Amino acid sequence: MKINCIAIDDEPLALDKIREYIRRIGYLNLLESFDNAMEAIAFMKTTKVDLIFLDIQMEELSGIQMLETLHEKPKVVLTTAYDEYALKGYELDVCDYLLKPISFQRFLQACEKVYDQMFPSPQPDISVPEPGTAEAAAGYFYVKDGNITRKINFEDILFVEGMKDYLRIWTTKGKVMTLLSFKKLEEALPSKGFMRIHKSYLIALDKIDSIERNHVKIAGESLPVGDSYRREFFQVIDKRKIN
Numbered sequence: 001m002k003i004n005c006i007a008i009d010d011e012p013l014a015l016d017k018i019r020e021y022i023r024r025i026g027y028l029n030l031l032e033s034f035d036n037a038m039e040a041i042a043f044m045k046t047t048k049v050d051l052i053f054l055d056i057q058m059e060e061l062s063g064i065q066m067l068e069t070l071h072e073k074p075k076v077v078l079t080t081a082y083d084e085y086a087l088k089g090y091e092l093d094v095c096d097y098l099l100k101p102i103s104f105q106r107f108l109q110a111c112e113k114v115y116d117q118m119f120p121s122p123q124p125d126i127s128v129p130e131p132g133t134a135e136a137a138a139g140y141f142y143v144k145d146g147n148i149t150r151k152i153n154f155e156d157i158l159f160v161e162g163m164k165d166y167l168r169i170w171t172t173k174g175k176v177m178t179l180l181s182f183k184k185l186e187e188a189l190p191s192k193g194f195m196r197i198h199k200s201y202l203i204a205l206d207k208i209d210s211i212e213r214n215h216v217k218i219a220g221e222s223l224p225v226g227d228s229y230r231r232e233f234f235q236v237i238d239k240r241k242i243n
Helices: 012-023 037-044 063-069 086-091 104-118 136-140 182-188 227-239
Strands: 004-008 028-034 050-054 075-080 096-099 142-146 149-154 159-161 167-173 172-177 194-198 201-204 208-214 215-218 221-224
Touching: 004 012, 004 037, 004 075, 004 104, 012 028, 012 104, 028 037, 037 063, 063 075, 075 104, 096 104, 096 142, 104 172, 149 167, 149 172, 159 182, 182 194, 194 215, 194 221, 194 227, 201 215, 201 221
Parallel strands: 004 028, 004 050, 050 075, 075 096
Antiparallel strands: 142 149, 142 172, 159 167, 159 201, 167 172, 194 201, 208 215, 215 221
């Protein structure tokens, strides 16, 4: 099964690299490449596109602005040299966010996520330990990250970021992206040590560095506390506060 894609980037060398990577992946079919968003929009009016590899910072019309103008969006993988657009990108339901310079391994991982979304596998993406088992007592579980099955230790988890059908698990050893729901993950985690603070965030309570107004800081990241989670969260914090 082929995924018809286009690539958009106003940097010639970056566009060449994306085209080279696409040609190395058998299930990708590169329809066309563009150095500006306007030509790509015109092309998409007459041609069905499954996936866009889209640079964010471009003259005339940025990648974010282009996405906001599209009525029907294909799958999107954003490419950029800057990481400050990550949250905005995921608000627009992008499949992945690649920071330049992009390695082929990371590019392939993004493509595998798109493929899994378009042609989902019936295999489970998480192995949840049953309560009372040796695995549960050991404090870990396994998740699929692309084609890799990774072991996640409870004690290593900093927080979990929700991205529609995917979760990004931030750990002390790095980040893991997996096709998984919060509900399934929460079944695997001990309830006393972890807590939802937002529809898009679950945190490890012992990894909180500070709390300021309605934001929690963990490992240098500032995470919002959502309105529907605020009361319960601060009740837990107040119980552990020394006045």
